[in-house]
Amino acid sequence: MSRSHADRVVEAGLGLTALLSGGTLLLIVWFLFEGAKPALDFGMLGHLFGDGKWQPGSVRDPQFGVMSMLIGSLLVTGLSILLAAPAGVLSAIFLSFYSPARLARGHRRLLELLAAVPSVVFGFWGLTVLVPAIDRLHPPGQSLLAAALVLSLMILPTIALTSVSALQAVPVAQLQAAAALGIGRPRLIWSVVLPAAWNGVGAGILLAAARAIGETMAVMMVCGNIAQIPASLFDPVRPVTATIALEMGYASAAHKSLLYAAGLLLVLVTGALICGMAFRRQTETSLPRSWS
Amino acid sequence: MVLRRPVDCLLGWVGGLIALATAGAFAWILWDLVRLGLSQVTWGFLTGELSDGGRSGGIGPVLVSTAGILGGCLFFAVPLGVGCAIWLSEFVRRGSPWARAVIGGVDLLASVPSIVFGLFGMTFFCQKLGLGFSILSGGLTLGCMILPTVIRTTLSAMRNLPSDLRPSSAALGLSRLTMLREILLPSAFPGILVGITLGIGRALSETAALIFTSGYATRWPASLADSGRSLSVHIYDLAMNIPNGGANAAASALVLLALILAINLTASGLGERWRSRQTGLRN
Amino acid sequence: MAKLRISNLSIRYGDVRAVTDVTLEIPEGKITAIVGPSGCGKSSFLQALNRLTDLIPGCEVSGSVKLDDQCLFAAPALDTISLRKRVGMVFQRPNPFPQSIRRNFEIPLREHGTPKREIPAIMERALTDVALWDEVSGRLDQNAGTLSGGQQQRLCIARALALNPEVILFDEPCSALDPIASMAVEKHIQALRGRFTIVIVTHNLAQARRLADSVAVFWLRNGSGRLIETGPADDVLSQPRDPDVVSYLNGLNG
Ligand SMILES: Nc1ncnc2c1ncn2[C@@H]1O[C@H](COP(=O)(O)OP(=O)(O)O)[C@@H](O)[C@H]1O
Ligand SMILES: [Mg+2]
Numbered sequence: 035m036s037r038s039h040a041d042r043v044v045e046a047g048l049g050l051t052a053l054l055s056g057g058t059l060l061l062i063v064w065f066l067f068e069g070a071k072p073a074l075d076f077g078m079l080g081h082l083f084g085d086g087k088w089q090p091g092s093v094r095d096p097q098f099g100v101m102s103m104l105i106g107s108l109l110v111t112g113l114s115i116l117l118a119a120p121a122g123v124l125s126a127i128f129l130s131f132y133s134p135a136r137l138a139r140g141h142r143r144l145l146e147l148l149a150a151v152p153s154v155v156f157g158f159w160g161l162t163v164l165v166p167a168i169d170r171l172h173p174p175g176q177s178l179l180a181a182a183l184v185l186s187l188m189i190l191p192t193i194a195l196t197s198v199s200a201l202q203a204v205p206v207a208q209l210q211a212a213a214a215l216g217i218g219r220p221r222l223i224w225s226v227v228l229p230a231a232w233n234g235v236g237a238g239i240l241l242a243a244a245r246a247i248g249e250t251m252a253v254m255m256v257c258g259n260i261a262q263i264p265a266s267l268f269d270p271v272r273p274v275t276a277t278i279a280l281e282m283g284y285a286s287a288a289h290k291s292l293l294y295a296a297g298l299l300l301v302l303v304t305g306a307l308i309c310g311m312a313f314r315r316q317t318e319t320s321l322p323r324s325w326s
Numbered sequence: 327m328v329l330r331r332p333v334d335c336l337l338g339w340v341g342g343l344i345a346l347a348t349a350g351a352f353a354w355i356l357w358d359l360v361r362l363g364l365s366q367v368t369w370g371f372l373t374g375e376l377s378d379g380g381r382s383g384g385i386g387p388v389l390v391s392t393a394g395i396l397g398g399c400l401f402f403a404v405p406l407g408v409g410c411a412i413w414l415s416e417f418v419r420r421g422s423p424w425a426r427a428v429i430g431g432v433d434l435l436a437s438v439p440s441i442v443f444g445l446f447g448m449t450f451f452c453q454k455l456g457l458g459f460s461i462l463s464g465g466l467t468l469g470c471m472i473l474p475t476v477i478r479t480t481l482s483a484m485r486n487l488p489s490d491l492r493p494s495s496a497a498l499g500l501s502r503l504t505m506l507r508e509i510l511l512p513s514a515f516p517g518i519l520v521g522i523t524l525g526i527g528r529a530l531s532e533t534a535a536l537i538f539t540s541g542y543a544t545r546w547p548a549s550l551a552d553s554g555r556s557l558s559v560h561i562y563d564l565a566m567n568i569p570n571g572g573a574n575a576a577a578s579a580l581v582l583l584a585l586i587l588a589i590n591l592t593a594s595g596l597g598e599r600w601r602s603r604q605t606g607l608r609n
Numbered sequence: 610m611a612k613l614r615i616s617n618l619s620i621r622y623g624d625v626r627a628v629t630d631v632t633l634e635i636p637e638g639k640i641t642a643i644v645g646p647s648g649c650g651k652s653s654f655l656q657a658l659n660r661l662t663d664l665i666p667g668c669e670v671s672g673s674v675k676l677d678d679q680c681l682f683a684a685p686a687l688d689t690i691s692l693r694k695r696v697g698m699v700f701q702r703p704n705p706f707p708q709s710i711r712r713n714f715e716i717p718l719r720e721h722g723t724p725k726r727e728i729p730a731i732m733e734r735a736l737t738d739v740a741l742w743d744e745v746s747g748r749l750d751q752n753a754g755t756l757s758g759g760q761q762q763r764l765c766i767a768r769a770l771a772l773n774p775e776v777i778l779f780d781e782p783c784s785a786l787d788p789i790a791s792m793a794v795e796k797h798i799q800a801l802r803g804r805f806t807i808v809i810v811t812h813n814l815a816q817a818r819r820l821a822d823s824v825a826v827f828w829l830r831n832g833s834g835r836l837i838e839t840g841p842a843d844d845v846l847s848q849p850r851d852p853d854v855v856s857y858l859n860g861l862n863g
């Protein structure tokens with residue numbers, strides 16, 4: 035039959051699009067790996083963690099110390115999570131249990147809008163408003179603190195919105211049971227709601243961490259981009275992502291392949307975070323939803 | 327609502343203050359952009375050429391390049407993404423190894439940082455395929471980036487279709503192709519449109535993936551093979567590399583925000599209408 | 610004359626044996642009712658008759674079904690598309706396509722090669738057969754979802770009729786409808802007697818009594834649906850032999 039023939043052609047075509055879509059990730063990893071190959075040997079490993087400085091382009095004394103940038107990424111991400119996670123969870127609690135319904139709806143809309151603001155706009159604002167403000171407090175302004183603040187503002191909506199849906203997924207029957215026992219709201223939240231919602235909240239925080247560690251523009255515009263281990267919040271730092279963005283244009287040889295390796299590292303870390311998130315989501319849904 | 331105990335009171339107030347602070351920060355950002363840039367946004371600004379490195383003049387060529395990049399991006403991501411989602415929902419069993427592999431790959435693709443897309447796009451599209459720093463390279467790179475968004479939204483639109491559409495079409499002897507073209511796709515279309523709209527929003531916001539793929543050129547692009555900067559790259563360049571570029575950067579940021587706001591409102595409006603249509607059918 | 614000959618038909622979903630070893634002949638031009646408690650495989654059986662079982666992942670069918678002497682499952686099998694044109698189906702829940710009433714006819718008719726200009730006449734005839742023409746003729750371009758439940762079900766019957774099938778399968782066509790709409794649909798099925806071979810699954814024994822020429826009773830035995838009694842409607846419904854059927858009929862009648 036020509037009709038079932040056409041069906042088979044369509045099926046094959048669609049299968050091909052699926053293969054290409056799924057294969058895009060493999061293609062990306064493959065190209066990163068190819069580019070990173072020269073850097074992935076033992077001789078280089080000693081340099082990466084032994085050299086004190088990052089001056090890969092220097093002809094007389096090339097040094098490949100990446101510790102400062104790894105630490106820079108970790109510090110920026112960690113600090114921003116430290117700021118945004120409690121704030122996000124607390125505002126989710128407020129929206130779910132304290133605020134009037136209309137206010138909560140409005141605020142959710144606002145959070146969605148905030149989540150849609152492009153990172154370059156955050157970066158621009160940080161550069162023109164936040165950095166001068168920090169500079170007045172403690173020069174030079176472009177600093178770990180500025181990066182962490184801007185980044186935490188960027189990931190706050192993610193954490194708050196995922197937390198709100200996690201809190202609202204707690205079965206009403208559980209809330210009623212607790213209320214019927216005369217349990218007050220703070221204890222209800224602490225002992226009944228948060229334990230039940232913790233997987234969902236945790237998944238949101240992991241998602242935010244993956245976004246934070248991969249964020250480039252906003253961070254790069256306010257962090258100062260000096261490859262050093264910062265001694266205080268007010269010192270400039272340079273995370274991995276900024277390094278790639280700043281040096282990709284002119285890097286060559288070993289330097290270039292190190293940038294590919296950095297990209298590969300980013301993919302691995304964010305991939306691991308997302309797998310952790312998916313795992314949390316899964317355990318959450320496999321819990322008994324209602325036990326009443 | 328009565329706040330009886332001190333802890334209760336404290337929790338309510340702290341949460342409320344944080345929510346207020348978030349709203350305040352948003353307002354603060356918006357206000358600064360308006361203060362710095364609104365007076366620049368005129369018709370001439372939107373259509374004029376750049377001058378003095380972008381410090382003065384308009385953003386006409388930038389908008390054209392942005393549109394070109396978006397076009398390339400959609401040209402790549404929509405057929406591929408919609409096709410993949412249809413295959414996942416209609417042609418393989420849910421949970422089969424192939425379906426899981428493709429969905430897993432797509433979800434991980436969604437987690438790849440945008441700078442890595444830039445790195446990949448530069449290596450693959452610009453160098454390997456020889457497209458150079460061009461609007462097309464940038465568009466294809468962004469296409470890879472928004473692929474997961476398109477696939478995930480289309481897939482959930484297809485999976486949320488009333489489940490009896492498929493047996494009722496089959497019972498009338500419709501071929502799978504007819505079922506797809508005449509029954510399933512028209513019903514899922516608004517949902518697919520939401521996915522595409524969200525993808526456009528992500529593509530418009532992107533900077534890092536474009537710096538090394540579509541480049542910085544400021545002239546009117548003659549073709550897709552020309553280099554051209556997107557609106558977001560323009561903002562970045564003015565802010566970081568051009569002294570006294572602040573006013574035009576703020577104005578461009580306002581334009582970008584307005585575009586994104588419009589996109590978001592469209593997406594949520596479409597989503598709303600779609601949901602009400604879906605539930606309307608169930609009565 | 611038997612229109613459909615089913616022999617040793619078994620249907621399983623993975624490990625669940627839904628139907629085991631059913632042998633039955635469906636007489637041409639008559640109404641055959643299939644009754645029995647829920648879960649005894651009536652719907653599964655019906656879906657094997659137009660190979661809708663193909664759509665269910667993990668569903669395996671064994672045994673043979675013949676439509677006029679042509680095999681459905683064994684080679685040389687009828688292709689599913691022309692099979693389903695010849696064997697139409699109406700489901701428990703009305704399922705018009707969420708498009709205009711007109712499109713609900715155009716899509717299947719075009720698929721089976723009916724010229725465009727013939728479609729309006731076919732549509733009108735089919736809608737008239739279910740007494741829906743007067744109600745919808747003024748709004749053929751409205752979404753079918755705006756019709757009431759009973760109207761939607763009659764539309765689905767008309768849509769099946771429009772393809773001019775030889776057999777029509779009804780799977781509890783009235784059980785999602787209110788009593789008045791249900792009576793209307795039943796009346797239209799009654800009127801189709803003789804023109805089509807009809808197989809109808811129903812929970813409503815009174816309906817089976819009113820409609821059916823012959824009756825087949827399915828029952829759950831050893832964890833699987835089986836055919837335990839079959840024959841002319843009057844015999845099976847008034848003097849059943851099987852003790853389970855006796856108590857089933859009494860329970861529902863009394
Ligand atoms: N898609 C399916 N997957 C697995 N089991 C099914 C499926 N459809 C029906 N069954 C099982 O097959 C048996 C018969 O179901 P069905 O044919 O719907 O019976 P009836 O229509 O008589 O109520 C039931 O045990 C049911 O659980
Ligand atoms: Mg049934």
